[in-house]
Amino acid sequence: MQPIPRFYICLILTLFTAGTGNAKALRIVSANGTLSEILVGLGLEKQIVGVDVTSTYPASLEKLPKIGHNRSIAAEGILALNPDVIVYTDQSMLSPAVVKQLNSSGKKLVAFKHEYSKEGTIRLIREVGAYFNAHAQAEKMVKALQADLAKIPAPANPKxxxxxxxxxxxxxxxxxxxxxxxxxxxxxxxxxxxxxxxxxxxxxxxxxxxxxxxxxxxxxxxxxxxxxxxxxxxxxxxxxxxxxxxxxxxxxxxxxxxxxxxxxxxxxxxxxxxxx
Missing domain, CATH: 3.40.50.1980 (Nitrogenase molybdenum iron protein domain)
Known part of the structure; x- marks a missing residue:
């Protein structure tokens, strides 16, 4: 049996990694602590190059460069990290001016809707997972979350x-x-x-x-x-x-x-x- 030429091996690997969506090491900046936590759960921690100050979990995120908090975040600090994609939610409170600057910078800016509910949380995890083509990891998080939600005790005397x-x-x-x-x-x-x-x-x-x-x-x-x-x-x-x-x-x-x-x-x- 003839050995497969190196060229074809490289071509096959290229086509395979292109389909996974996560093989290319995107440089990600997260302007929201919840998104940062989801990204880590999706297996993308090594691709995160900057986070806002609410990104405190897991503790390893504390080592990353900080871009500020809410309306104190400046576009210059984000762009200095040379990200490929910047993610935030409608609850992140980035100022309109910063959003405009980032949109005009040529960098990919992605906003996710974040609703404060069980359903909204599950939807957010799945949408972030879908964007980064990490469906299996997202579903694993959703399954664990649903198991936890089922254990919330009902109070005998609401306070x-x-x-x-x-x-x-x-x-x-x-x-x-x-x-x-x-x-x-x-x-x-x-x-x-x-x-x-x-x-x-x-x-x-x-x-x-x-x-x-x-x-x-x-x-x-x-x-x-x-x-x-x-x-x-x-x-x-x-x-x-x-x-x-x-x-x-x-x-x-x-x-x-x-x-x-x-x-x-x-x-x-x-x-x-x-x-x-």
């Missing part, structure tokens, strides 16, 4: 939860309807203690006492910025709520709690167990 965004003792913000926190509370069978507004708004002692949450939820870093439980209880109005009187304070990692990504089920289970 009123209030999320407080804190970065020191300056202006504190609370999370209203339609936010990722609001959707996470609903996913665990609990209620948002505040309503009547969307997005975030400043916390006041009066509104806090009126809302009277059973549990206060903060990012772990947020509670640390207030110097712990004692510091939080000094915030006007906190001690006058059921949560304050019972010292019922729950903290979680920010990206885990709000990411609505592959770890959504794990996040909901953790929150449920801490609120219980």
């Amino acid at each position: 009123k939860l209030l999320f407080i965004y804190a970065r020191g003792t300056g202006t504190l913000m609370v999370s209203g309807s339609g936010t990722s926190l609001d959707k996470m509370f609903a996913l665990t069978g609990h209620k948002n203690a505040v309503s009547g507004f969307t997005d975030f708004k400043p916390l006041t002692a009066e509104s806090l006492i009126t809302a009277n949450p059973d549990v206060l939820v903060l990012f772990s870093s947020g509670l640390e910025s207030l110097e712990g439980m004692d510091g939080l209880l000094k915030v006007p109005g906190v001690a006058n709520t059921n949560a304050g009187r019972n010292r019922k304070i729950v903290t979680m990692d920010g990206q885990l709690l709000t990411g609505f990504g592959p770890r959504l089920g794990k996040a909901a289970i953790e929150l449920s167990l801490k609120v219980k």
Whole structure:
């Protein structure tokens, strides 16, 4: 049997890798922590050359160059990394000016819709997997996510939860309807203690006492910025709520709690167990 000429071997390999979509080492910049986590789950971590500051999981992403956060992201910092593709979501809050610059740069800019729901998370994983031609890896993540979601315990006594965004003792913000926190509370069978507004708004002692949450939820870093439980209880109005009187304070990692990504089920289970 005659040996196959080297030329034909190279041709076959070229045609094969062209069909996989992932064989070419694309240089990817991710402007969203959830997308970064999905990309890693798809087996593309080595192709990520830059991430935003919310890309904290897995921890190995911390070593990558940072492009900033939300509207502080500049096009120049991204383009300096010479990416082939830049990915973000409709929740990434890139400024219109930056999006325009990136679109006119000749680099591929891809936006994904990110809905804060079980269905939206599954759809996002599949769409990212489809774009990078990694369907099998995406379905593996979806299967694991669905298994976690099935384990979320239903609360025997639903509670009123209030999320407080804190970065020191300056202006504190609370999370209203339609936010990722609001959707996470609903996913665990609990209620948002505040309503009547969307997005975030400043916390006041009066509104806090009126809302009277059973549990206060903060990012772990947020509670640390207030110097712990004692510091939080000094915030006007906190001690006058059921949560304050019972010292019922729950903290979680920010990206885990709000990411609505592959770890959504794990996040909901953790929150449920801490609120219980």
